[in-house]
Amino acid sequence: xxxxxxxxxxxxxxxxxxIAREKIAPIVAELDETGEFPWDVVxxxxxxxxxxxxxxxxxxxxxxxxxEMCIVVEELSRVCGGIALSYAASGLGTIxxxxxxxxxxxxxxxxxxxxxxxxxxxxxxEPNAGSDAAGIKTTAKPDGDSYVLNGTKxxxxxxxxxxxxxxxxxxxxxxGVRGSSTILVEKDTPGFTxxxxxxxxxxxxxxxxxxxxxxxxxxxxxxxxxEGMGFLIAMRTLDQSxxxxxxxxVGIAQGALDKALAYAHERHQFGKPISSFQGMQFLxxxxxxxxxxxxxxxxxxxxxxxxxxxxxxxVSAMAKVFASDTAMKVTTDAVQVFGGYGYMKEYPVEKxxxxxxxxxxxxxxxxxxxxVIALNLIKEHVRAKK
Amino acid sequence: MKxxxxxxxxxxxxxxxxxxxxxxxxxxxxxxxxxPFDCYALEEGIRIREKHGGTVTVLTMGPPQAAEALREAISxxxxxxxxxxxxAFAGADTLATAYTLAAAIRKLAGAPEGTPEGTPEGTPEGAxxxxxxxxxxxxxxxxxxxTGQVGPGVAENLGIPHITDIRKIEEIAGSRxxxxxxxxxxxxxxxxxxxxxxxxxxxxxxxxxxxxxGKLAARKKEIPVLKAAELEADPERFGLVGSPTQVMKIFxxxxxxxxxKFTGEPSETVGALLAELAxxxxxxxxx
Numbered sequence: 303x304x305x306x307x308x309x310x311x312x313x314x315x316x317x318x319x320x321i322a323r324e325k326i327a328p329i330v331a332e333l334d335e336t337g338e339f340p341w342d343v344v345x346x347x348x349x350x351x352x353x354x355x356x357x358x359x360x361x362x363x364x365x366x367x368x369x370e371m372c373i374v375v376e377e378l379s380r381v382c383g384g385i386a387l388s389y390a391a392s393g394l395g396t397i398x399x400x401x402x403x404x405x406x407x408x409x410x411x412x413x414x415x416x417x418x419x420x421x422x423x424x425x426x427x428e429p430n431a432g433s434d435a436a437g438i439k440t441t442a443k444p445d446g447d448s449y450v451l452n453g454t455k456x457x458x459x460x461x462x463x464x465x466x467x468x469x470x471x472x473x474x475x476x477x478g479v480r481g482s483s484t485i486l487v488e489k490d491t492p493g494f495t496x497x498x499x500x501x502x503x504x505x506x507x508x509x510x511x512x513x514x515x516x517x518x519x520x521x522x523x524x525x526x527x528x529e530g531m532g533f534l535i536a537m538r539t540l541d542q543s544x545x546x547x548x549x550x551x552v553g554i555a556q557g558a559l560d561k562a563l564a565y566a567h568e569r570h571q572f573g574k575p576i577s578s579f580q581g582m583q584f585l586x587x588x589x590x591x592x593x594x595x596x597x598x599x600x601x602x603x604x605x606x607x608x609x610x611x612x613x614x615x616x617v618s619a620m621a622k623v624f625a626s627d628t629a630m631k632v633t634t635d636a637v638q639v640f641g642g643y644g645y646m647k648e649y650p651v652e653k654x655x656x657x658x659x660x661x662x663x664x665x666x667x668x669x670x671x672x673x674v675i676a677l678n679l680i681k682e683h684v685r686a687k688k
Numbered sequence: 689m690k691x692x693x694x695x696x697x698x699x700x701x702x703x704x705x706x707x708x709x710x711x712x713x714x715x716x717x718x719x720x721x722x723x724p725f726d727c728y729a730l731e732e733g734i735r736i737r738e739k740h741g742g743t744v745t746v747l748t749m750g751p752p753q754a755a756e757a758l759r760e761a762i763s764x765x766x767x768x769x770x771x772x773x774x775x776a777f778a779g780a781d782t783l784a785t786a787y788t789l790a791a792a793i794r795k796l797a798g799a800p801e802g803t804p805e806g807t808p809e810g811t812p813e814g815a816x817x818x819x820x821x822x823x824x825x826x827x828x829x830x831x832x833x834x835t836g837q838v839g840p841g842v843a844e845n846l847g848i849p850h851i852t853d854i855r856k857i858e859e860i861a862g863s864r865x866x867x868x869x870x871x872x873x874x875x876x877x878x879x880x881x882x883x884x885x886x887x888x889x890x891x892x893x894x895x896x897x898x899x900x901x902g903k904l905a906a907r908k909k910e911i912p913v914l915k916a917a918e919l920e921a922d923p924e925r926f927g928l929v930g931s932p933t934q935v936m937k938i939f940x941x942x943x944x945x946x947x948x949k950f951t952g953e954p955s956e957t958v959g960a961l962l963a964e965l966a967x968x969x970x971x972x973x974x975x
Contacts, residue, residue, distance in 0.1 A: 310904075313900065313903050313904075320897060346897060349896055350898065351899045351901050351902075
């Protein structure tokens with residue numbers, strides 16, 4: 303399918319695919335087993351300039367946008383959704399700096415993030431504030447020239463590995479979510495520690511940890527935007543980052559389809575390749591159609607964002623829902639194509655099925671996404687009637 | 689440090705076929721790549737630059753499409769690229785290739801300090817090399833020809849030392865270089881003076897992948913072409929005319945057939961093998 307990629311975008315895609323093939327594929331199974339963080343791959347991605355693609359050129363990026371980030375995430379996910387997540391989550395942590403950072407903050411962090419010298423992470427979720435993100439309890443009390451953070455963030459991707467964390471905390475707890483702010487916290491700030499590394503079902507090569515703040519003092523200049531903008535910044539950030547999750551899902555699904563197709567072609571039963579049976583053909587045809595539809599919607603969402611369109615919540619949520627549901631379905635079907643072998647760890651598709659599941663859950667569950675879509679639909683309807 | 693890396697564009701040998709009638713390689717539909725050993729040379733050149741500063745220039749002799757290999761080298765981190773290309777160079781064997789590359793390197797290195805304008809009469813062998821080439825790197829051999837002769841040949845033509853099969857550059861200090869040369873069993877530690885030609889083995893490093901910035905630079909890069917007339921050299925020694933070696937025949941060796949397998953415990957199979965050899969009139973002498 304022709305998605306009218308520019309020469310630069312094709313170049314990005316091909317290089318990401320080459321890295322996935324040559325540097326990631328050989329270590330996928332091992333990292334899935336050990337859960338070790340893929341620093342070697344991160345270094346390769348950095349050296350190849352892939353962290354630069356979505357960062358403005360004024361800050362040593364290559365000036366692309368969400369679409370360029372999505373291309374990279376998709377190609378990496380095709381081989382390993384876990385390693386791709388480490389890249390995507392750094393993007394998630396970087397987006398609020400790009401969108402709301404002061405010139406000084408951008409100059410301080412973006413060039414190093416672009417070079418891939420450091421990773422970023424985004425801290426919103428708490429033990430009791432998941433889908434109800436407005437229920438966060440972490441505080442950042444103003445005190446002179448500082449904010450003093452207390453509280454715990456949960457399931458933070460790149461936790462412990464990233465050097466810079468964008469954390470949503472209450473600067474004015476009395477005002478609830480309207481008193482929330484987004485604050486940059488650097489690793490190694492006194493009072494900032496990490497909880498245990500989570501033992502996950504999938505995306506095991508990615509690091510997921512708690513961020514623990516105990517009287518952690520950061521300068522007031524570390525705030526993004528203004529006090530009280532925390533929740534807004536978080537929502538705007540997630541609107542932009544969700545196509546990244548969708549791309550991860552598309553990549554995982556495409557990877558599973560690649561494997562299923564190759565297997566169906568070489569596996570013989572009843573004296574014929576199983577790809578010659580209609581039952582198998584229909585399965586593969588549906589998988590391919592769903593992946594292509596998911597990709598088309600994801601690309602459309604990413605391009606809408608990059609075009610500067612204001613209200614992208616709906617399309618961004620649609621891409622995330624559709625692509626992640628597709629990934630779950632396609633990877634499950636891929637295991638089916640492999641039959642008993644598909645259930646075994648020696649074969650690659652059971653991992654893809656495990657990796658796919660999280661895309662329906664994180665960065666807003668698919669139930670929350672549907673709520674976002676519906677609320678926007680109703681809003682648009684009411685507006686049209688006026 | 690001025691590094692020149694000589695590369696060769698070769699067919700991807702994972703799918704090489706030979707036309708049995710013409711005895712030549714079938715080039716149609718075969719992807720061209722940088723000779724893999726040369727990729728290690730390029731990577732080493734870039735690492736020398738990263739450590740000691742300077743520039744890396746890639747050089748290749750070949751048809752116009754060899755510029756693609758040079759662009760790839762730029763995307764991998766080389767600073768400059770020069771294509772040595774002329775109909776007069778066509779059909780060169782290793783002798784003529786080494787001669788031509790040496791003439792090109794001499795040109796790139798510039799005139800040596802203290803020599804008057806102009807070049808010596810006739811062929812310039814043995815004349816000192818200019819300051820534009822401290823280290824000349826290449827792979828130990830090309831995967832299509834497999835001769836390993838061009839590196840030493842270039843050094844001889846330039847009148848400078850060469851060391852083949854380098855597995856490590858230990859130190860570069862002033863005009864002295866210390867390297868490890870891979871041997872069949874172990875390695876030799878050698879020191880020599882610059883300028884020098886080094887050919888490398890794949891143990892020397894792990895080549896990096898291209899970068900986006902490199903690819904963008906490669907797309908825009910102007911690649912100058914050196915023609916025969918621009919080289920201070922003897923035209924009789926270029927290309928087919930300058931090549932004493934002639935390829936009589938290239939062929940795919942027939943797959944070995946027949947043979948006999950001895951299976952079982954070595955205590956039995958060794959005896960059976962010896963008996964078989966003895967019956968074929970081959971005797972094994974005991975030491």
